[in-house]
Amino acid sequence: MSALAVLGGSPVTSNLLQKTSLKSHNDLARTYLLDAFDSGVWDDWPGVESMASAFQQEWADFNGSRFCALLTNGTHTLQVALETLDIGAFDEVIVPGLTWQATASAVCDVNAVPVIVDVDPETLCIDPKAVEAAITPKTRAIIPVHLYHRMADMDALLAIAKKHNLHIIEDTAHVHGSQWRGKSAGTIGTFGSFSFQRSKLMNAGEGGALLMQDEDLYWKVVSQRSCGREFKPGVKVHSGNYRMTSFQAAILRAQLVALRENAEVMDRTSRAFDRAIEAAPGVRPLFRSENLTRQCSYGFVFLYDQNAFDGLPATQFRKALSAELGVTFGTTYEPLNQSPVYYPHTKKRHQLSQEYMQAITPSRWQLPVAEALWRDRVVQALWSILGCPIEKAHLLTDAIGKIYEQRHALLENPK
Template sequence: MPQLAVNGGTPVWSQRWPAWPIFEKHEIEYLHEVLESGCWAFDGPYEAQFQRAFADFHTARHGLAVANGTVALQLALEALDIGYGDEVIVPANTWQATAAAALDVNAVPILVDIEPDTYCIDADKVAEAITPRTRAIIPVHLYANLADMDRLLSLARQHNLHVIEDCAHSQGSRWRDRGVGSLGDIGCFSFQSSKSLNAGEGGFVMSNDDRLFERLYSLRNCGRRRPDADPNTWEHIQSGNYRMTEWQSAILLAQLDRLPTQVARREASLRFLDGQLAQIEGVAPLARRAQVTRQGMYAYVFRYNPDAFAGAPVQAFRQALSAELGTHVGGVYEPLTNSPLYQPHTKRRYRINEEHWRAIDPARFYTPVAERAFRSESVVFSHPHLLGGQEAMQSIVDGCA
């Protein structure tokens, strides 16, 4: 057996991986036009074009650009009038913003476990977590998988709950040929720099509900009603400035032209890796749902079994694979039950009363599958790697073999 690269051997891949983010001439042209136009803030022509194009790409009736993905989640909860005393069900293994958005409207995030074969929120655990106080479910379409929207939407209808899709990882994905973000009441997206469609920062909310659209517009725009809204129906409301700039819309519009091709290329890499890694003892690709008809993604994830590698912990496997491929290989999010970035008790304003203070304590939730995925099982490649072509994908397979 050849010497491992981590021990001084020759790595299986020595070429450069695709850079991220990328830009081409259209970004430069559009930004120059914004500069000369003097319309740098919001409600400009690029924002209007991008909002319509991105909503259409996800089969949604309405869409609005907002400051970032966290703001998108907060505005969605506010639009649905969710607040103090309400419970919001979220997966335990997600970026902390999903749960923090609920905290910021004085609701209680209820952390539930994930499916062991997809790492998405477990609908059975959601059903068990529903109480008379539950108002909403926030499924996160995570890494390169979509949550079980058939089950979750059915539960929501059965219990009269709202569904807010967290689509930060899944730009371009479709469930039964319907775009993610258009399946629930409101869909939320992030355009932070690591995402597959990015402007450094930025976010998006979408909905098929006319009433929610009007409310979302006001909430993101200092409480002002939309100029074309009926003044007899819609009044100004209390809110702040959660808008995105024309600069970001211009960049995103240019990038959106390339997204379908990039999604297809990443999907081809995913299929190749799934097929090849399934043949290697000790590693296993995540399960894929038949209802997914197009899969956008943030990262490729597979599961590791130390028994096939002489008991070596997953951290050692990641380190060795990083050396073989000349790139960072990581793991999934730390569960919010233990995350150093999810610390509700460090903010005094969440201490509304003792009951609420106890309810928001993340340590009270038991999520063993999410814990195992983080501690001992997951191996993660970020999405730019999947643009590298089949030779690069084969190197990932060779590095695992």
């Protein structure tokens, strides 16, 4: 067996992704972009046919949703969803401690309090038991995030929401096309909030969409994304401008064509990768609920056991694995109680009262599970890894086996 690539030996493969199985349809995107330009309708306006109105309908149909509204990004979608539900000053919204900062900062931006709870160590998603324990008379909503590779336990969360009369806003920024019991992610809660930012499975540079099943909520969102105009008589909500352009929608239309073809491929590759991880020493896959009937995820994640590798720190393992496979493996976002991009208590606009400033100070929350996952346990690669041809999945087992065999060489060379 060759020496480890990170120590100068030859890698298991120079690039696991030399030939991706995932489609992108960039030529179609280019055609749609020119069509949008030539049409002269560059924005998104209710009742006016455009690339935006076409994609809005197609995204609703693909997900089996009654309504879809396109917005500027996946942060504004959360903010608009909260405001549409009349959630605001001093209300409480429960969010997971392991997520991108937007999930919580959107709550602060409507002057509500994000109540940050710990996650399930087997899925990385919000822990329903922690949610139930955090409910108070001020709680109005839960924002589960289907993070990286799995979905939150929607059955448990729906039961809690029903019992306590709460809304669920699914943060679906990571799972375009995933399904829970055959229903699309984003159509199970009151709202589903998508991001089309550049790292996501569907990417228009920037962009967002809300799915919802209630017509009144739809017209409220349409008013809110368009400066509070009254498009349906009697329905308007004071607001600013959160509209997407037709150019973004043109790119997304082509990417939806690709997603239709890629969804099953990604699911099959995820399952093959989980099996490859099961066959490797000192690591294990995340728990996959049988209710997660289709998985199209932002990342591929597995769990590392430092003890099994005789104390080899996860950072060294991730580096060694990246070198063996020619793909970057990292960890999760920092937990919100220590995230360098989440510090809402420093902002003048949030100085509603001493009590509010204390309530939104991130360090007040204890998140031991999220912290351990981030620091020691998670090994994560972005979604493009799911383009790896299935017959190459065994290279993951081979690479981890090689690192395991030579773990002492790494322990002696901590770089």
